[in-house]
Amino acid sequence: MSQRLSQSKLLAWYAESKRDLPWRNTNDAWKILLSEILLQQTQVSRGIAYWKKLVARFPTPQAMADAQVDEVLLLWQGAGYYSRARRLHSLSLMVCLPSNEGGYDGRLPQTAAELLKLPGVGPYTAAAVASIAYGEPVACVDGNIRRVMARQSKNPEPSMKEVDAWAQDILYGADAGNWNQALMELGATICTPRRAQCTQCPLASSCKGRETPTAYPLPKKVKRKRLDLQCTLRFDATGKPELVQRGSDGILAGMWGPPMAENLNTEGLELIGIIQHALSHRDLYVEVWLGSCSKGTDPSSVALSSLAQKILSLGE
Ligand code: SF4
Structure with missing residues (x-):
């Protein structure tokens, strides 16, 4: 099968089978950027509700730039990886600077190279926004595309450079936005990590790894570290907990919760449980x-991390 035939089959399959996701019904670069940043580490099914909330409250970069970062964090509450929300707010501030001060006059830049200069925007996000919103012929590389590439090429451990070269080589430049989305959609719905549905795959005839798809790529070894912490959960007479905002660096930066550190003074307090939480x-x-404490804070008024929510529920 020629590469062109694979391209037309993949694009036809995408047009027919793509999931109806709300950010696919807009060409607005800001709204597409919000979806890409959310989907970096939040599942699509959960990301939809967050995207709708963000778009409704912050329909433009200016709307976000006019808000405090705490409001962005509050809307982000529960989506995890809160540094994304902080960087997004910084991005909106930078975009809304006048161009003679290094900004973009309130409009997102239109090329991947310019988008890359913004806080929190890496090569994947820059390429996704530039191709989907503006049609720039630039290839995206994410985990889904890496998996499709590894299987198509029968390469168990492709480097990012190899995946990048492959993606750029097969890119359908005349419709780069749909092409990139089609390849990612294939990885997300057909060429999935554990159960590749090769009989339904529009790229099956060019796939060298389809006999043993799960052999490609080899799983990445992620080293996990254990961190032991202590938390003091104090309530005032009205039942409100003591809540503090974490610093701007480190885990759960900027989020609110009961005081937590590696060592706290727990004299006179009662140990009520140990919570395990994966970052x-x-x-x-x-x-x-x-x-107990003299004055607590209303939990609904601040941005709580999901770990803080777990801790508070222990005290209920
Ligand atoms: S044929 Fe199978 S392994 Fe190859 S790309 Fe398609 S779904 Fe993935």
Whole structure:
């Protein structure tokens, strides 16, 4: 099968089978950027509700730039990887600067090279936004595309450079946005990690690895670190907990929750449980110590991490 035939089959399959996702019904680069940043580490099914909330409250970069970062964090609450929300807010501030001050006059830049200069935008996001919103012929590379490439080429451990070269080589430049989305959609729905549906795959006839798809690529070894923490969960007389905002660096930066650190003074407090919580590369084990305080904070008024929500539910 020629490469062109594979391209036309993949594009036809995508037109027919793509999931109806709300950000696929817009050409607005800002709204597409919001979806790409959310989907970096949030599942599509959960990402939809967050995307709708963000788009409704911040329909333009200016709307976000006019808001405090705490409001962005509050909307992001529960989506995890909160540094994304902080960087997004920084991005909106930079975009809304006048061009003579290094900004973009409130409009997202139109090329991947310019988008890459913005906070929190890496090569994947820059290529996705530039190709989908503006049609720039630039290939995206994400985990889905890496898997399709590894199987198509029967390469168990492709380097990012190899995947990048492959993606750029097969790119259908005349419709790069749909092409990139089609390849990612194939990886997300047909060429999935554990159960590749090769009989339904529009790229089956060019695939060298289809006899043993799960052999490609080999799983990446992720080293996980254990981190032991202590947390003091104190309530005031009205039942409101003591909540503090974490610093701008480190885990759960900028989010709110009960005080938590490797060592806290727990004298006179009661140990009520240990909560286990997984972050991307760390497993947290948090001792929760119960006590009282003079004045708490209404939890609904601040951005709580999901770990903080787990800790608070322990005290209910
Ligand atoms: S034929 Fe199978 S392994 Fe190859 S790309 Fe298609 S779904 Fe993946």
